[in-house]
């Protein structure tokens with residue numbers, strides 16, 4: 314007999330023996346996946362059979378016994394049960410138990426983004442997996458699906474609509490999503506990533522459809538291990554985590570910062586080849602100080618002010634311990650878009666116990682250093698021959714400054730303190746100088762050089778006369794005409810990097826940089842700008858965004874089994890990226906190679922990072938692979954569909 318009324322345990326009669334239906338409450342643990350009578354042979358369709366283990370984690374199951382599908386349940390029950398979820402007879406105030414069998418066949422297969430192929434299921438698969446009639450008759454190739462979707466996406470004029478279309482695709486057909494992203498990376502990067510992801514985070518509550526990633530809020534305090542176990546995957550290699558306090562240059566977006574880990578991890582897969590199932594986006598919700606969000610009826614996060622101090626530290630600590638406990642030593646934890654006051658402390662605190670990497674401090678530093686190494690080929694000299702002025706002395710500013718100083722010190726065999734003298738930082742109070750030292754946050758102190766106070770950027774440019782100007786303050790439109798003109802008056806080819814994101818926060822536009830410098834600026838920006846025509850000449854600018862670094866960097870850590878991040882690994886990544894900039898790129902004014910080749914570039918970066926990890930004794934994957942580039946390339950995820958038996 315089959316019965317299901319939500320409160321009692323359903324059972325079926327199989328070969329005359331009554332058995333309890335083994336079922337899974339959605340999101341809850343289960344011992345074994347169901348096996349029941351079916352007229353299929355053992356092994357049929359097992360390519361997409363999934364089981365749920367004791368921890369509630371999904372994994373590919375071994376062959377047979379024949380899976381039971383929703384359809385089988387009905388026929389096995391033999392009494393025409395239609396009310397699959399026990400809802401029809403229930404009044405709204407009665408409790409029902411949501412349950413699902415964990416087999417991807419028939420309708421559930423079409424609804425499982427990991428395995429769904431849509432119209433690309435071939436005839437045999439449609440027969441073997443109960444798909445007959447669930448799809449229209451046509452069978453099309455993945456390439457045709459890509460063509461169709463690109464046509465559709467291009468019809469949306471509003472960037473956010475393109476973003477939503479891509480997110481819907483990711484939730485519907487994961488391989489197709491990655492095929493699109495990889496094949497059209499230059500066109501789609503600005504859609505799923507910077508700048509559009511910034512707007513998506515701002516409006517995340519209103520556009521929210523399917524939850525993506527793992528939300529860990531103060532409500533989960535004391536239960537984070539349990540929460541991690543709810544995630545359907547057991548093997549995780551990369552976690553990107555934010556607390557939403559400094560999303561790009563847009564400030565505190567609280568729980569809605571989730572768009573960032575989701576976007577960064579889709580780049581880990583598309584650009585670095587890490588399997589999507591091994592990526593875990595996490596948002597830690599400790600509240601938000603953004604009044605607008607707190608008053609927004611569609612806000613998805615905790616409606617309270619941010620926790621700080623002990624309350625914050627304890628939650629982060631519980632998270633970091635739980636991650637190590639469940640995923641082991643070698644999971645990469647990428648901190649993303651934390652506010653300065655937490656970012657430096659978290660990196661320092663966990664740098665010696667976990668494989669942590671702060672993208673805004675270290676990833677940005679590495680990509681900028683690579684751009685500067687390339688720029689030297691255009692402006693001449695070594696790094697030590699240049700002087701650097703930053704607007705912004707937070708994570709990106711001081712992170713980049715640190716890495717430049719380290720490289721100068723290594724290249725010239727001089728102490729760090731001496732190398733630092735080439736580098737000046739301006740914050741909201743003006744030039745960072747010695748007389749301000751007592752009131753400076755610790756990460757700014759190394760940059761407090763002897764100098765009389767200077768109140769603003771323009772005056773700082775005039776007195777320091779830097780050859781390189783770097784914007785990293787998160788505040789838009791701060792490289793004014795006067796600032797750019799001053800740079801151009803001291804330098805034949807002023808190097809100007811406007812790093813803040815998204816486009817609205819860029820220190821100046823590409824057009825402004827070229828126009829105000831009479832076409833002499835060597836310009837790159839964090840958010841992409843289209844090529845600019847000035848005086849009948851076309852100027853292309855590179856995108857100085859950490860997206861060039863973290864996917865390859867992460868891959869390098871993984872293929873070497875590195876257990877800690879070291880600054881020398883960042884330098885290796887910078888050198889590898891700079892080496893990919895061709896003469897042709899430089900002639901066009903590009904400090905970075907095109908994203909179109911990013912998988913090859915990531916493999917080069919990964920190989921150099923891994924080689925350095927071996928050299929420093931940080932690698933645990935032994936013996937060292939002979940050819941690290943090949944190793945990196947061959948371990949990359951391919952978005953091509955698999956054939957199902």
Ligand SMILES: O=C([O-])CC(=O)C(=O)O
Nearest residue numbers: 507561672673814858859
């Ligand atoms: O996300 C990006 O485009 C770069 C980045 O890390 C940031 O601006 O925080």
Ligand SMILES: [Mg+2]
Nearest residue numbers: 649650672673
């Ligand atoms: Mg960031």
